[in-house]
Amino acid sequence: MPITYTQHTLEKLETLLKDLEYKVRYEKGNFRTAACILDKNKVVVVNRFSTLESKINVLAGLLQEIEVDEDSLNEKQKQFLYTLKKSTLQL
Numbered sequence: 001m002p003i004t005y006t007q008h009t010l011e012k013l014e015t016l017l018k019d020l021e022y023k024v025r026y027e028k029g030n031f032r033t034a035a036c037i038l039d040k041n042k043v044v045v046v047n048r049f050s051t052l053e054s055k056i057n058v059l060a061g062l063l064q065e066i067e068v069d070e071d072s073l074n075e076k077q078k079q080f081l082y083t084l085k086k087s088t089l090q091l
Helices: 007-019 052-065 073-089
Strands: 024-027 035-038 044-048
Touching: 007 024, 007 052, 035 073, 044 052, 052 073
Parallel strands: 024 044
Antiparallel strands: 035 044
């Protein structure tokens, strides 16, 4: 199932990162990519001028790179993460 590029999907990604104790911030700046992650502080900085599709793709990509403690997620979030990983592998 492909990712739907909606505000709701973006909010689900933000909530998932928040539950993994990451803070998502939207800032302006000269980003070469749409986001960066500051591991020691668990902060994800997203370019606020990026498109909705770009923001979703970047947050989904970051979730592929970070270590996820699935014990801190509820069943719905685990299912969303599984679906997300499956769909981003097909891209």
